[in-house]
Each structure stands twice: as C-alpha cells, then as structure tokens.
Amino acid sequence: xxxxxxxxxxxxxxxxxxxxxxNDNKETNxxxxxxMNSSSEESMDMNHSGSxxxxxxxxxxxxxxxxxxxxxxIETDHMEGMKGAEATIVGAFNTTAYAISFTPTTGGDRVTNxxxxxxEELIDAGEETLEPGTEVTIxxDHMEGMxxxxxxxxxxxxxxxxxIDYTPTTGGEEVTNxxxxTESELSAK
Numbered sequence: 001x002x003x004x005x006x007x008x009x010x011x012x013x014x015x016x017x018x019x020x021x022x023n024d025n026k027e028t029n030x031x032x033x034x035x036m037n038s039s040s041e042e043s044m045d046m047n048h049s050g051s052x053x054x055x056x057x058x059x060x061x062x063x064x065x066x067x068x069x070x071x072x073x074i075e076t077d078h079m080e081g082m083k084g085a086e087a088t089i090v091g092a093f094n095t096t097a098y099a100i101s102f103t104p105t106t107g108g109d110r111v112t113n114x115x116x117x118x119x120e121e122l123i124d125a126g127e128e129t130l131e132p133g134t135e136v137t138i139x140x141d142h143m144e145g146m147x148x149x150x151x152x153x154x155x156x157x158x159x160x161x162x163x164i165d166y167t168p169t170t171g172g173e174e175v176t177n178x179x180x181x182t183e184s185e186l187s188a189k
Contacts, residue, residue, distance in 0.1 A: 050177035052163070054091065055120035055139070061160045064092035065183055074166060076185035078115070081168025086189065090177055091163035095119050096129050097182055099154040102138070104145025113154055116180045117142070118161055129156050142179065159183050 066072045066089045077083040097116040104111065119125055121140040130136065134153045141147045161180040168175065 050163070050179050052090065052177040054093065054163070055118070058093050058095060058118070058120045061092040061094045064089075064160050064162075066092060066162060066186055068092060071189045072162075072164075072186040073189055074164070074181065074185065075187050076181060078181070081170035081172070082166070083169070085166040085169045087162075087164040087166040087181070087186065089162055090165055093118075093161050093163075095159075095161055097157050097159055097161050097180060098122070098130070098136075099156075100136070100138070100151040101154055102146070102149045102151035104143070105147070105149050106145035108145065111143075114142070114146075114151075116161065116182065117151075118180060129158065132156070140179075157182060162186065 068089050068091060070089050072087050072089060074082050074085045074087050096119040098118070099113050099115045100117055101110060101112045101114065103109070117138055117140050119127070119129075121138060122130070123137040123139050125136060130153050132153050132155055136151055136153060138146055138149050138151050160183045162183070164178050164181055165174060165176045166178065167173075
C-alpha cells in the first residue's frame with residue numbers, strides 16, 4: 001500500500017511539474033519556456049535538478065554580482081514555484097546565454113524560446129556570439145530530447161549565468177544545481 005501511495009504521489013507531482021513548465025509564450029518567461037500550442041506536456045521531461053557538472057571551457061566569473069554561497073531572490077518564472085524563491089548561488093560563470101527553439105529528438109511538438117543554453121553547451125560553436133537564426137547542435141540535457149538536437153537560436157545575451165539551489169515557493173523538494181538563470185533574473189535578498 002505504501003509503495004502504491006509513493007508511486008501515485010510521484011506520478012501526481014510529475015504531472016504537476018510538467019504542467020508548470022508550460023507558458024503562454026510571453027517573452028517575459030524564460031529557461032524552460034514552451035508554447036503550449038506547440039509543445040506537448042507528455043513529451044517534455046524537465047530536469048530541474050542537475051549534477052553540478054559544468055561544460056568544459058566555461059569560465060568562472062571573477063567578481064559576480066552574486067557570489068558563490070550567497071543568497072538571492074529569483075525574479076523569473078522558468079517554472080511554477082520559482083519566482084520569489086530564495087536561491088543559493090552554487091556557481092557563477094561568464095558566457096553567452098541563448099534562447100533556442102527546437103523539436104525534441106524524442107519527437108513531439110516544437111519547443112520555442114527555451115532559455116537558457118550557454119555557448120559551451122553548443123557543439124563546435126567557437127567563441128563568437130552566434131546570430132539569431134543560426135542552427136546549432138545542443139550538448140545539454142535540460143529536458144528530455146534536448147541533448148544532440150539541432151536548434152535555432154532565437155536570441156543571445158552576454159552575461160553572468162548562475163547555477164542555483166532553491167526550494168519552490170509552492171513547496172516540495174529542494175531543486176539543486178539548476179542551470180541556468182541570468183544575472184538579470186536575480187535580485188538581492
């Protein structure tokens with residue numbers, strides 16, 4: 001009985017999280033944005049927590065606004081329970097962050113305006129900032145069907161990106177090593 005309750009709870013939480021990952025395609029949403037008219041909830045599996053590993057060549061920020069170990073308030077709504085949550089900074093890196101659109105390798109509808117993948121997560125991208133419309137291959141697994149996909153760059157931003165830990169304002173388990181939020185998506189505590 002206990003095992004059935006745990007499985008049921010995990011299924012319910014997973015469905016809730018997948019629902020929270022959608023948006024109405026407003027530019028103010030970021031990172032895990034999906035156009036609900038073009039992205040199937042069933043086809044997306046968001047990896048909210050990460051391993052903490054960073055891509056080779058990623059440069060640690062020398063004097064970030066938010067130091068590693070410090071706290072900040074999340075000002076973006078990548079997913080439900082994120083906006084207003086208190087974040088602990090796990091890493092700060094200088095790079096170019098990209099919003100991308102792609103069709104998952106696992107099939108399903110196109111994901112639009114996914115924020116963020118970084119320069120170091122693009123295969124053979126070089127060091128120059130890439131222009132909107134450029135096709136790139138992604139080497140990141142922020143969501144199921146992303147790793148190895150060909151994506152189109154929607155926009156770019158040279159910034160400090162942060163890896164963060166936070167507990168959703170909606171409750172639930174702590175999210176650890178979440179990649180990425182940009183400096184403009186955080187505010188001082």
